[in-house]
Amino acid sequence: MLHNKYLSAEKTYTVKYMNIWHDFPGPNAAYVIELYERYLSNPQAMDPQTRAFFEQWQPPEVGDLAATFTASDGTPREWEATQKIVGAANLAESIRRFGHKAAQIDPLGSPRPGDPSLDPAAHDLTEQDLAQLPSSVAGAPIASSCSNALEAIQALRRIYCSSIGYDYDHIGIPEEREWLRHVAESGSLRPPQDPINPLAILQRLTQVESFEQFLQRTFPGKTRFSIEGLDTMVLILDEVIGEAAEADCRAILIGMAHRGRLNVLTHILNKPYAQILAEFRDPVKRSNLAASDNLGWTGDVKYHMGARRALKNGQVVDLVVSMASNPSHLEYVNPVVEGMARAADTLTDRPGPPRLDSAESFPILIHGDASFVAQGVVAETLNLMLLPGYRTDGTIHIIANNQLGFTTGAEEGRSTLYASDLAKGFKIPIVHVNADDPEACIEVARLAYAYRSRFKKDFLIDLVGFRRYGHNEGDEPGFTQPKMYQIIENHPSV
DSSP: OOOGGGTOTTSSSOTTTOOHHHHSOTHHHHHHHHHHHHHHHOGGGSOHHHHHHHHSOOOHHHHHHGGGSBOTTSOBOHHHHHHHHHHHHHHHHHHHHHGGGTSOOOTTOOOOOOOGGGSGGGGTOOHHHHHHSOGGGGOTTGGGGOSSHHHHHHHHHHHHSSSEEEEOTTOOOHHHHHHHHHHHHHTTTSTTTSOOOHHHHHHHHHHHHHHHHHHHHHSTTOOOOOOTTOTTHHHHHHHHHHHHHHTTOOEEEEEEOSTTHHHHHHHTSOOOHHHHHHHHTOOOOGGGSOTTOOOTTSOOOTTTOOEEEEEEETTEEEEEEEEOOOTTOSSTHHHHHHHHHHHHHEEOSSSSSOEEOGGGEEEEEEEEHHHHHHOHHHHHHHTTTTOTTTOOSOOEEEEEEOSEETTEEHHHHOSSSSTTGGGGGGTOOEEEEETTOHHHHHHHHHHHHHHHHHHOOOEEEEEEOOOSSOSSSSSOGGGTOHHHHHHHHTOOOO
16 A cells, blocks of 8 residues: 555645655655556555555656557557556666676776676666656656666666776665765766866876885885785875865874785875885894894884874874774774774863764774685674764775785685675675776765765775785785786786
8 A cells, every 4th residue: 555645635745746756766666656557457456545546646657658659550558658667767776786796896807797687678678668768767866967768777877887886785774875876876076076186196196106116126025015906095095084184083093904005104194205115124133133132022014013194284283194003914903993093082181971072083994805704803893883882983994905815816715796795784885996997986985985974884995906916025926816917917007
């Protein structure tokens, strides 16, 4: 039975003026159309209220479109028009739900799994059928910028099946799901509505790449866990840190494993080149020390150490960006950073119990693709997201996805399609993005920060790229992944 909201003359929505594609979006519209078909077949089988509704109403486009779909004798086929409308609405919804399975998120061009429901033929549709239908069947906001359903479907494919894969069908709260859908389809975070400076991108990526290439030439074989293949991680961090700074955040706390750590220390934390290079020279050697000397307290290897950067306005420190030290070099740093953020949010500047102000800090966690699904501490930390005693009002997670765990491919290292699928159990929105598309990376960084600011929850960016060299520059990846590295050898840098 239809809800009384649509049946009472006293309500705002009357039968006469109701627009099915606005009031019943997606699968709900299809359900109403199916009810209407049953009514046409056997009105007495309907309950009295639903029957009264359909006595005054028909799908608004059906009457106009019936003449478009005709039988062999030339008579209009209203049933077929109705089925085409339902099929188009279901196709649009399938693209929103499963478009990420056809998105080109792998810079190396691996085949995508796709989904049968993304094919118009699965909904008994052709391009000609779609061209004859109104754009409204695809739903808002995409319909407003298109003249027919074919244009709307093509626009949805450009959004959901390009270099960004929006993966949020698991989000259970309608407000969040609708907000994510609106932002993606309205284009409010991408050019031209929100411009991006391409020269600034080029300059930043040149810094990132030149640093890595210099280390490779100057210190061949030295372990550094190069960022090459995931260079745009620096652009993402630039964007979210810039947004946080504009929002008057006081502390940005970063936790990450080893991949790309030296580049982040240098270009995000402003650790001087001279200091990085001095550490690579390893000037302090145990052979020069007395037997009684102990280096155990002096810190870990260069790619595990942290740093701190203070952004100052005059003499006042406005924002502190910190990277926690991470001797375990995998995921153990996650709860440490969350604890640091919780402490930074705890204000004790006046008598009485501590006060929490989540605007004080902003945690960012950068994960490895294999360790994200394999280490239990990841799930344990995600579980803290909404707990009153531990929450920090949202963390932005980035998976530095080079598609290998040391030497192991995804098909032998996890049981899920994506490295990020663990986050679905915690209802965290996920976007998969091609690391070779800088503008797409900036767009998803903006989306992540906007979602975190609005809903005070975690957001996950699955940055899909590759690694230019072996796991630690000292091994030969062609021995264990020969096909992948044949592609990488001929693949240009971002």
